[in-house]
Amino acid sequence: MRVVAESTMGGEDVRDYEVVYIFDTQLAEERITEKLERYHELITGGGGEITATDNWGRRQLAYPIRKQTAGHFVIVQFRSAVDGLPEFERLLKLDEELLRFLIVLNEGLPTAPMSIATREPSREDGGDDEEDDE
Amino acid sequence: MTIRRAAKNCPLCEQGIRQLNYKDEKTLSRMMTEQGKILPRRMTGMCARHQRQLGTAVKRARYLALVPYVRRYVD
Numbered sequence: 001m002r003v004v005a006e007s008t009m010g011g012e013d014v015r016d017y018e019v020v021y022i023f024d025t026q027l028a029e030e031r032i033t034e035k036l037e038r039y040h041e042l043i044t045g046g047g048g049e050i051t052a053t054d055n056w057g058r059r060q061l062a063y064p065i066r067k068q069t070a071g072h073f074v075i076v077q078f079r080s081a082v083d084g085l086p087e088f089e090r091l092l093k094l095d096e097e098l099l100r101f102l103i104v105l106n107e108g109l110p111t112a113p114m115s116i117a118t119r120e121p122s123r124e125d126g127g128d129d130e131e132d133d134e
Numbered sequence: 135m136t137i138r139r140a141a142k143n144c145p146l147c148e149q150g151i152r153q154l155n156y157k158d159e160k161t162l163s164r165m166m167t168e169q170g171k172i173l174p175r176r177m178t179g180m181c182a183r184h185q186r187q188l189g190t191a192v193k194r195a196r197y198l199a200l201v202p203y204v205r206r207y208v209d
Contacts, residue, residue, distance in 0.1 A: 020157070020198055022198065022199070061199035062196075062199045062200060062201050062202040063199055063202050063203065065199055071199065075157070100197070100198065100199070102194060102197060102198055104156075104194065107153060108153065109153055109155045109156075109157070110155065
């Protein structure tokens with residue numbers, strides 16, 4: 001067993017993540033922005049970066065969470081070193097006004113609740129959709 | 135092989151969808167029963183990969199209260 005973990009020079013393990021926040025709807029928009037900034041400082045401070053943010057706003061919950069029937073949803077995609085995550089998660093757990101959160105690896109999914117049914121090909125005049133890359 | 139199946143049967147593959155999004159509750163609920171159960175493969179007709187994704191996606195969506203764990207049966 002190693003006594004001191006060797007710092008991984010250069011070979012930092014960096015991944016793309018996606019986090020879904022569900023805030024209490026009582027919170028004002030500014031308070032939420034403030035909170036997000038505070039959370040994300042931890043990511044950006046550790047050399048990570050925020051790649052996408054999507055504010056869904058108020059949404060009905062399928063079942064009550066802490067007696068709330070609605071929540072304010074915010075989706076954020078970011079890139080961060082793996083070691084930064086436990087601390088980030090700890091911070092989120094401590095927040096009482098955050099009803100729930102989910103951190104998953106981002107596999108290139110869009111942030112919007114885009115329905116496959118409503119998904120349209122970007123142009124329909126082309127005919128075949130194989131050669132969309134430009 | 136000389137004899138080939140007409141086409142892939144998986145409805146998602148046919149639509150060219152690679153990944154099921156757990157945030158897309160509309161699509162997910164089409165693959166669930168009224169009560170909130172995940173439909174079996176014989177009902178969805180999906181390939182193994184997409185059916186696996188469905189399981190993960192539904193479970194994530196449930197946690198986020200986008201779809202219910204159970205919906206009471208009302209008649």
